[in-house]
Amino acid sequence: MRAFRAACAAVLASLLAVALTAPPAHAGTGTDVEYQTITGHGGIDIPALVITPTGYEGPRPLLVMPSAWATNKLLYVGAAKKLAYESGYQVVSYTSRGFWNSGGGIEVAGPEDVADARAVIDWALENTDADPDRIGMAGISYGAGISLLTAAADDRVKAVGALSGWADLAESIYANETISYQAVELLIAAGHLTGNPGEKLLEMEREYRKGNVQPALDLAPERSVSTKLDAINANGTAVMIGHAWNDGIFPPGQMTDFYRELEGPKRLMLSAGDHATPEAFGAVGLPNETWEELNRWFDHHLKGEDNGVDAEDPVRVKPNNGRGDWASYPDWDAVSEGELAYGLSEPRRSWENWQSTGGLVEEAETGWNYRAGAGRGTTAESGTLLLSGALQQFADIPTGVSLPLVNRSYAGVWTGPALSEGTRVSGSPEATVTVTPSTADQSLYFYLYAVDKHGTGALVTHEPYTLRDAEPGTPATVDVEFEPVVWDVPAGHRLALVVDTKDARYTDSGARGESVEFTSPEDAPSGLTVPTAAPPSGAA
The missing domain is CATH 2.60.120.260 (Galactose-binding domain-like)
Structure with a gap:
């Protein structure tokens, strides 16, 4: 396990070095990068990467980015750097509870994880020049789920980017009462290799090995933003969803169902790929359509830029085969003619x-x-x-x-x-x-x-x-x-x-x-x- 962690750390460190040595996009601007330890829920230590843009006047919009399952705070280093020095965002990327050297146990996006995210927001407002009225969250996979759940619990979060996330956890791993074996085994193995599973996760695993999925199903509603639609809609959160047609961990049907029920500003992008593959390269700062659209989304909803986002058809789909172009529609139902x-x-x-x-x-x-x-x-x-x-x-x-x-x-x-x-x-x-x-x-x-x-x-x-x-x-x-x-x-x-x-x-x-x-x-x-x-x- 130590060798595995060391290898992963070396890869992530090399990505960090490439991203942080990129030349700034605008003269007179740059970034300050700090490693911080933030106190999370229950007093645990949360390692964070804090990227502060320089050369911008006044309070800056804040983006908080929880790490994906089995990853750490370096996951979004390239995207965070670009968001900071190109657009002036104050970015805090942190390692989710229980993974790597973050404190606590893995809680599978439970209330503790939401409390951690809110604590990170509090820390950023107290320790950086972040604007309390312009707060967004974004993440891939696990980070996407935590971002959506936090937005439902905290009306300070005005905009969310959920990439390869989930809305209904039970539907993801137990679609039509069928266990998604490869996905469950991968998640469990990765959790043990890269983190410290909490008691709830361990209990779910023990029962799952006996063929009993009920403990997982009992915990799923609290960890599913589909059960918190009223709160998301009441908060008016602007939600952008990016997903892959072939996502084998969180299949796309639950996300299109969730999108239909959202009443605030919303955008949906569906394209070829599997879990997290459409946006993975963008996370490390490489050109990526999904991250480019996410940047525009935040620019409009957090910075107030008149960039045409609100005038465009919000549903964008790209065929799963061939090299077809994007097609745009006013809503999900219009995709089928x-x-x-x-x-x-x-x-x-x-x-x-x-x-x-x-x-x-x-x-x-x-x-x-x-x-x-x-x-x-x-x-x-x-x-x-x-x-x-x-x-x-x-x-x-x-x-x-x-x-x-x-x-x-x-x-x-x-x-x-x-x-x-x-x-x-x-x-x-x-x-x-x-x-x-x-x-x-x-x-x-x-x-x-x-x-x-x-x-x-x-x-x-x-x-x-x-x-x-x-x-x-x-x-x-x-x-x-x-x-x-x-x-x-x-x-x-x-x-x-x-x-x-x-x-x-x-x-x-x-x-x-x-x-x-x-x-x-x-x-x-x-x-x-x-x-x-x-x-x-x-x-x-």
Whole structure:
């Protein structure tokens, strides 16, 4: 562990050296950088990096930046330096409670973390020339969550930048009652390697190892800003959200839901990538679209600059594949302009399909059934946490599948007609499927693919769903809303829906030897709805 920490410290120190030796952007301005220890909630020590701009007159707007999970106060060093010397912000970046050499235990964005953030604000107002009427907070991941929670508790926070954060912690790690195994294991391991887990986290881990997620679910509401919407709205906090389509730790659907309910000034940016990858380079001071927009956001809401932020469409989306441009919309619902509505037909063998395959057809078909084994994986998978999303972002390499090789003995597969002109999937697809499980708890994984003429598919979006306490042998209608996405399907390709019962990213319920039967009853026909939009003019 000491070697790991030493290596991380060396990397962060080198980034700090590069960022702090950058030439100032304006003659007569610069920055003073200090390391401070701030007293947090309960008297703990909070290490902080305090960057003060020089050459600016009068009180300065304050930006407080809590570190992300498993990182320390150096995380935002490049962005903080630019915000200070280019825009005149007083910046305090600090190591969140329990990590590295910060005091206390890791509280998973609990009330103690919010109290720490408020203590850092108090310290900055007392010890720097920060303006008490112009306070903002920003952070990546854990820092984003703490920033939003603090804004709900403290009306001094006028603006927030939440990058790769969460709104609903339970929905993030237990979507549709399915444990996000890779994400949970990564967070737990990183917490032990880089910090001191608090008692609540240790208790959650102990119970999780026994298969009991209830303690985590009991603590989640207090740590979810979605439960504090009334406070955020009452405070009128200006909230900017930046997120990745493929975020495997905090999937984007909970953030679009949260964005819808915000009533104050707000902005939403969604683009390709996985957890924190769209804004990671910007944190160390490299050019980055998300951080540039965040700077404009703070300039408008904390400095009062008339930079056009309030006149622009607040929702900005960039397709998850290809090299398409940003498209802007007045609200989230406007992202979806039309839809493709399909019914699911009975999977059958044919001369064209040697494995049983159903159709995505115009008219819903009812009365059929198709049985598949459970508890065994197929080649349909959601990919690997962090790696798959990063490959999509930086190399335009999607999580793929060869549809002919998906074992129909363990999956249901339905394909649609070729899209002669192509289409843009834009929003959250929805599926309705009636399933009869042979066991009380059964996981299902829904994958939407764009498939070429050879049967090679690119994963557009997916969603896990676990039936809990079902009646074995009794049909249950499952309504699934996929994670939102913008994806350009080329002309001649078709959409395909795959449903199976095992995925390495999640903790599965259901065992080998069990089965599921897909049906389409008359009172609840099985179907798929895919929201669409026209690509912006000139988009690739």
